Ligand SMILES: Nc1ncnc2c1ncn2[C@@H]1O[C@H](COP(=O)(O)OP(=O)(O)OP(=O)(O)O)[C@@H](O)[C@H]1O
């Protein structure tokens with residue numbers, strides 16, 4: 328391989344990992360909801376879209392940087408998610424005769440309503456957020472004069488990635504070190520046993536849906552400096568989150584992180600080596616491959632290593 | 637016996653959907669006793685324990701703990717009152733560590749404050765758990781898992797501890813150890829309600845016993861009386 332080929336490969340890998348870090352954040356939100364509620368939240372991408380409009384308007388109207396908006400939008404999305412759970416999903420959960428699938432169908436409906444409302448209020452125009460640093464980058468040659476290859480790191484992509492890593496680490500602390508976090512994991516692992524331990528599982532459902540919405544909301548803010556915004560983008564990100572959740576193993580957070588990174592790298596590689604428009608096809612292929620060859624997702628590999636099975 | 641009553645189950649009926657599985661069951665447990673419910677597979681033993689711990693509701697029927705009606709309370713209220721249920725099949729959080737499982741046993745009120753102290757007590761009772769405190773619960777052996785399930789229950793500092801088939805699937809030597817532990821738990825002041833199919837050993841540690849058949853109580857008496865009862869002998873002891 329010559330220097331150019333290596334350069335292209337490494338550059339593609341870097342973009343893939345940066346994208347994957349953001350994907351992981353989206354996937355973790357969905358997988359947490361999946362674990363505790365046993366439903367796929369098919370409004371996940373639409374929640375992100377809502378958060379992105381918040382961050383967009385905060386920037387346009389109040390000149391608040393999207394990276395600051397994370398701390399405003401994520402809490403708002405937390406309460407928005409809890410409200411959806413409390414007033415829409417819970418009532419359906421309570422009606423006994425209805426099949427569990429109905430909650431999933433409900434989330435589809437919520438997603439559609441959100442997308443349509445966004446079109447009504449904001450039109451279907453594509454918008455980009457004119458942050459000053461949008462096309463800033465760090466170059467390897469600025470730091471290492473004699474570098475045989477040239478690599479660049481986009482400033483907004485890197486900052487977004489870093490914040491998403493920080494959020495993920497904070498989430499990990501929350502889930503492993505606090506009683507509420509442990510209760511969420513316990514509820515996901517064995518609902519009845521969690522109830523017997525005194526976990527208020529209804530409250531855990533509220534917190535979890537709120538948390539999932541807050542995480543995807545944070546991801547939305549992180550996408551704002553690097554991505555177009557339009558009302559229909561939710562569907563695409565719902566699909567991405569869904570693929571990550573399957574790839575990671577339903578309900579596994581670590582699996583979702585690895586799944587997000589794999590998907591990011593895979594899409595980036597497809598775009599470079601096959602062609603720009605082929606990323607969705609790559610996504611679809613990896614989704615099918617995961618279903619066929621790794622039905623339990625990355626989590627099943629991690630588990631079998633740990634259990635020595 | 638002049639011991640004060642701790643738990644009273646009054647004429648409960650329990651359904652799964654339209655299917656009634658418990659028919660007018662009444663019994664009581666006094667403070668400091670070991671009381672057992674014995675019965676064949678499907679008799680309704682687990683259903684009764686689940687009803688006491690709030691996972692199921694009696695329709696109709698009443699359950700009284702000390703002087704309080706508890707049959708409409710949520711499970712998380714019951715654990716605050718000191719009622720702990722060690723469920724059938726352990727039901728550990730298999731992807732969490734031993735220590736995290738113990739933490740889950742002490743979420744509420746005073747038990748939360750005494751968590752570290754309680755852990756030491758559990759580790760003293762089951763030294764093997766101390767060695768494995770950072771191990772994932774799903775990787776423990778069956779016996780260790782049962783110890784952890786009991787330990788997790790003890791973390792709540794229970795006043796009434798209910799065991800659902802604690803000896804299930806264990807080797808005889810471990811069964812003996814588990815029964816010793818249950819005896820010790822009672823000696824340290826916790827009242828015990830136990831459901832078992834290991835009839836002989838259970839009766840020999842029980843103060844009183846009830847026999848459940850097809851969702852109805854058909855016999856009651858002291859542990860010793862039951863060991864001598866002709867019906868119990870033929871139906872449950874195989875002699
Ligand atoms: N979730 C359920 N839905 C419908 N029927 C159930 C359910 N759980 C138990 N049953 C039925 O209720 C009856 C009593 O079950 P239960 O589990 O209480 O029996 P058990 O005495 O604990 O038996 P075992 O010794 O096998 O554990 C059984 O006939 C069982 O089939």
Ligand SMILES: [Mg+2]
Pocket residue numbers: 681682683724800
């Ligand atoms: Mg049972």
